Amino acid sequence: MSVSDDDIRNMLHETFLCLDAEDYDAYLELCGPEFRYRITAYSPELRKDQVWLDHDREGMTELFGNIQFHVRLPGKFFRHGHVYRIERDGNGSAKALTSMVLHYTEPEGDSRVFALCRYHDDIDLSTGTPLLASREVRLETRQLGTGSHIPM
Amino acid sequence: MSRTAQQWMETPALPGSDYVDSQIYTDPHIFEEEQKLLKRATWKLACHESEIPELYDYRTLDHAGFSIIVTRSGDGNIRAFINACSHRSATILSEPAGNAKQWMCPFHNWTYDTEGNCTSITLPEGYEEAGVCKEKAGLREVRNGMKFGLVFINLDDDAPSFDEFFGDAFETLEDVMGAEPLEVFHHHKAMMNANWKTWHETNMEFYHEFLHYVNRNIAMSHKSYFERRLKLYPYGHGTVPPMQQTYERAGLKERTDKPLPGMSPSEFRIALLYPDTCILVRTTAIRIDTTTPISPNLTLVEQRGFGIKGEPEDVRNVRVRDHNQFWGPFGRNFPEDGNAVEIVEKNLRNGAAPYGIFARHEDLKCMDDALIRTFYDEWGKYMGRPAHNPTNVTL
Ligand code: FES
Ligand SMILES: [Fe+2]
Numbered sequence: 423m424s425v426s427d428d429d430i431r432n433m434l435h436e437t438f439l440c441l442d443a444e445d446y447d448a449y450l451e452l453c454g455p456e457f458r459y460r461i462t463a464y465s466p467e468l469r470k471d472q473v474w475l476d477h478d479r480e481g482m483t484e485l486f487g488n489i490q491f492h493v494r495l496p497g498k499f500f501r502h503g504h505v506y507r508i509e510r511d512g513n514g515s516a517k518a519l520t521s522m523v524l525h526y527t528e529p530e531g532d533s534r535v536f537a538l539c540r541y542h543d544d545i546d547l548s549t550g551t552p553l554l555a556s557r558e559v560r561l562e563t564r565q566l567g568t569g570s571h572i573p574m
Numbered sequence: 575m576s577r578t579a580q581q582w583m584e585t586p587a588l589p590g591s592d593y594v595d596s597q598i599y600t601d602p603h604i605f606e607e608e609q610k611l612l613k614r615a616t617w618k619l620a621c622h623e624s625e626i627p628e629l630y631d632y633r634t635l636d637h638a639g640f641s642i643i644v645t646r647s648g649d650g651n652i653r654a655f656i657n658a659c660s661h662r663s664a665t666i667l668s669e670p671a672g673n674a675k676q677w678m679c680p681f682h683n684w685t686y687d688t689e690g691n692c693t694s695i696t697l698p699e700g701y702e703e704a705g706v707c708k709e710k711a712g713l714r715e716v717r718n719g720m721k722f723g724l725v726f727i728n729l730d731d732d733a734p735s736f737d738e739f740f741g742d743a744f745e746t747l748e749d750v751m752g753a754e755p756l757e758v759f760h761h762h763k764a765m766m767n768a769n770w771k772t773w774h775e776t777n778m779e780f781y782h783e784f785l786h787y788v789n790r791n792i793a794m795s796h797k798s799y800f801e802r803r804l805k806l807y808p809y810g811h812g813t814v815p816p817m818q819q820t821y822e823r824a825g826l827k828e829r830t831d832k833p834l835p836g837m838s839p840s841e842f843r844i845a846l847l848y849p850d851t852c853i854l855v856r857t858t859a860i861r862i863d864t865t866t867p868i869s870p871n872l873t874l875v876e877q878r879g880f881g882i883k884g885e886p887e888d889v890r891n892v893r894v895r896d897h898n899q900f901w902g903p904f905g906r907n908f909p910e911d912g913n914a915v916e917i918v919e920k921n922l923r924n925g926a927a928p929y930g931i932f933a934r935h936e937d938l939k940c941m942d943d944a945l946i947r948t949f950y951d952e953w954g955k956y957m958g959r960p961a962h963n964p965t966n967v968t969l
Contacts, residue, residue, distance in 0.1 A: 461904060467633065467670045467761045468625060473894050474762070475904045484825065491787040493910045565763050568912025569903030 425547045427508050430516055433552040434543065438501040438522075444572070446486035453479060454546045454553040461574060463561040474561070475573065485573070494571045497528045499536065514548035515555065522559075524574060537563040539574055583928050590962040591947050592933035598964050599769035599922045604957070605870040612849060612956040613638035614729040617739050619851045619864045620644045623652065623723040624757040624883060630688055631673050636866050636874075637727065641665055642716060644725055647688040648675065654716040654727045655690050661711070684708075690715050722751040724862070734809070743811035746843050749836030750855055751880075759890065760879030760897055764908075768915035769922070770850060770867040771949075773875055776911045777844075777852035777863070778812070778945040781934060785914055788906045791824040793817070793842075803938040804945055810848030810952035812945040817842050819856070826899065829857035832892040834882070846945060848952055859897035871919050877901060877908070929962075 433452055440449035450457070459482050461475040477485060507519040519542060526536035542558040559574040586593045598604055621633045621644050632645040634657055641657035643666070659666050664681040667674075676693060677686045685694045692711035701707065717728045719736025721744055726736060733739070744751075766773060776782055783789040793799050802815045819840045821828050830839040834855065837843075843855040851864045860880040865873050879897040881890050900907045921927045932943035932950070950961040957964070 463762075465761045468758055469671050470759075472760055472762075473898070474760075474902050475898055476895060488787070488825075488906070492906065493785060493787075493913050495909065495913065565765055566903040567764055568766065568916060569764060569905070569909035571904070571906070571909055573904070 425550065425552050430508050430518060430545055430547075430552045431505050433545070433554070434503070434505055434518055434520060434541075437554060437557075438503050441573070442499060442501055444489075446483075446489075450479065450483065450486075452554050453482075454555045455479065457482065457554060458556040459559075459573065460557070461559045461561060463564050465564070482573075485571075489571050492571045495526065495568065497526055499570075499572060500525045500527065500533075503541070510547075514546065516545045516547055516552075518543040518545060522574070535563075536570075537561060537566060537574060539563065586929050586931065588931070588933050590960055591951065592931065592943075592962075594930045594932065594950060594961040595964050596922045596925065596928050596930060598953075598961050599772060599919070600870050600925070601965070602870055604964055605867065607957060609638045609867065611958070612953065613867070614640075615733050615956060616730075616849050617719065617726040617728050617733075617736060617847075619847070619862065620654065620718070620725045620727045622756065622758045622878065622880070623720065623725060624755070625671065626652070628673060630675050631671070632667065632688070633671050634667050634669065638729060640729065642727060643667055643677075643713075644718070644727070645688045649689065652718060652720065652725055653688070653690065654718045654725075655713040656716060658714070659684060660692060660713065661695075684711070686713055722747070723756050739809050740811065740847065741807055741809070743807045743809075743813065743845060743847055746805075746813040746816070747845055747853060747855065750834050750843065751853075751860065753835035755883040756860070756880045757883040758878050759881050759894055760877070760902055762877055762903055764875045764877070764903065764912060765868075766873045766875055766912055766915055766919075767871060768873055768919040769870055770865040770873040771953075772915045772918050772922075773865055773873055773911075774850050774852070774949070775946055776914060778846055778949060779932075779941075779943060780814070781941045781943070782911075782914065786907050786910050788824045788826070788900070792819045792821050792826070795820055795823050800939055800941065802940045804940060804942060806938075806944060806948050810948050812846045812948060814844040814940060829896060831858070832889050833857050834860070848949065854901075856896065856900065859893045859901075861897065861901045871923055875912075 437452050457479040459477050463472050465472050501524055503520045503522040505518055505520045508516055510516045522539050522541055524536040525533050527533040539559050539561045544555040546553045546555040618637050620635055625633050626646045629646055632643055635642050643657045644654045647653050657666055659679040661684050664679050666677050666679045683696045687693050690713040692708040695708050719726050783793055802817055805813045819842050828840050837857050841857055845853045854861045863877040865875055867873050881893040932946045934943040936942040938944055954960045
């Protein structure tokens with residue numbers, strides 16, 4: 423069964439919703455077995471690219487499992503993402519580019535923009551169901567306050 | 575028993591060195607004086623030389639309210655200047671980093687070289703009558719000193735020399751950071767709703783390891799952890815003896831792979847440099863943080879991660895991965911410390927809590943508050959007032 427662009431877009435939107443809901447099991451179900459997740463940022467101070475997080479599926483599973491033990495930002499994240507581009511390579515995979523705004527809402531209810539970034543996603547289409555094979559979160563915002571235990 | 579308002583506000587029944595008045599974190603006048611009397615008179619970490627590897631490379635930063643340029647001048651020497659034009663004070667360089675043989679002030683195009691000489695004044699004839707000339711219009715140079723490639727600056731030309739100020743404070747890191755040239759691979763800034771001293775206190779006391787889920791497991795499971803003795807140095811610096819961690823206790827891999835020179839597997843070292851720089855080494859990676867106070871309750875924390883210059887990519891990747899496990903905006907510890915300082919500030923801001931207690935005396939064992947008491951002892955000397963009673967003072 424062929425996978426449509428809408429299928430891909432829906433899967434990506436689901437990943438946003440799963441992260442918003444902090445439903446990490448459901449998030450990982452949307453990811454392939456070789457899933458790789460990275461957060462990167464360019465530093466104008468160092469004039470170099472930096473990697474701020476780099477995990478395989480096992481590493482992400484462990485990271486998600488530990489969130490409950492951390493003293494973490496007490497509020498919630500809301501993602502507002504727009505999938506700008508889906509490109510297929512004809513070999514059972516596709517690339518997607520999403521522009522993402524993360525909003526953070528304090529427990530008291532006030533919201534602020536937490537980070538601007540782009541998701542550079544690789545998607546595996548070979549099983550007939552789109553699976554997230556890798557995600558690079560390319561941060562535009564580099565000052566993230568106290569930071570976050572929750573991936574972007 | 576709970577306390578009444580009066581009891582709550584009472585001066586603690588402790589020696590003055592065992593507590594601080596919360597106004598040191600909130601009072602705008604004290605903040606201004608700290609910038610002038612303390613920050614501008616002490617040695618400040620500006621950058622690492624690997625951030626300016628080539629001739630004519632420069633970095634800019636803010637320090638104690640001043641914009642500063644650090645550059646590798648054409649003659650190979652590292653120099654620092656106040657980033658202010660001799661003409662009418664415009665900021666000359668606005669990028670955080672770059673490379674330029676000449677710096678041109680964007681306002682009226684006066685130019686400077688990387689040794690601080692003014693090299694041209696636009697339409698100089700107009701100044702002939704007044705005697706203003708480029709020979710007398712050099713930039714204000716700022717003293718600098720270097721250790722392990724870390725460039726420190728001091729705005730006070732009369733302050734103690736770099737060597738006198740730091741003395742032996744780097745000794746615990748000599749075999750680790752002095753063996754081979756280092757390179758910064760991580761740099762990030764984080765604006766904290768907190769006073770700069772509250773942030774640095776998290777570096778100076780180990781009592782708060784209870785905050786960190788990971789540290790509770792990997793550090794405190796060792797009896798030797800509690801037995802280590804803090805070492806204090808003149809001018810307010812401190813170190814903590816090396817110790818072993820057990821990462822497995824938090825479900826993490828032991829750090830046996832690619833240790834830095836001098837580091838044994840899962841070893842941890844710490845050096846605290848007065849007034850606001852902390853160096854942490856966890857076997858494979860180095861973190862250094864320093865602060866730029868913006869206002870009494872706003873602080874820019876700047877954090878760097880280091881590896882060895884020119885090391886193979888696979889080795890660097892291990893360092894980056896291990897660095898990010900604890901540090902950086904997505905590390906296990908960094909957000910927890912950030913959270914802690916912000917919940918303190920929330921109560922300090924409006925005077926809800928009048929004092930902070932640093933009264934742990936354990937013969938310099940690691941949860942002794944001695945490093946903080948030393949810090950505030952020095953603070954008192956620079957500020958001409960004790961931290962426990964900072965407003966009742968006649969200067
Ligand atoms: S202020 Fe720099 S040239 Fe005038
Ligand atoms: Fe901490």
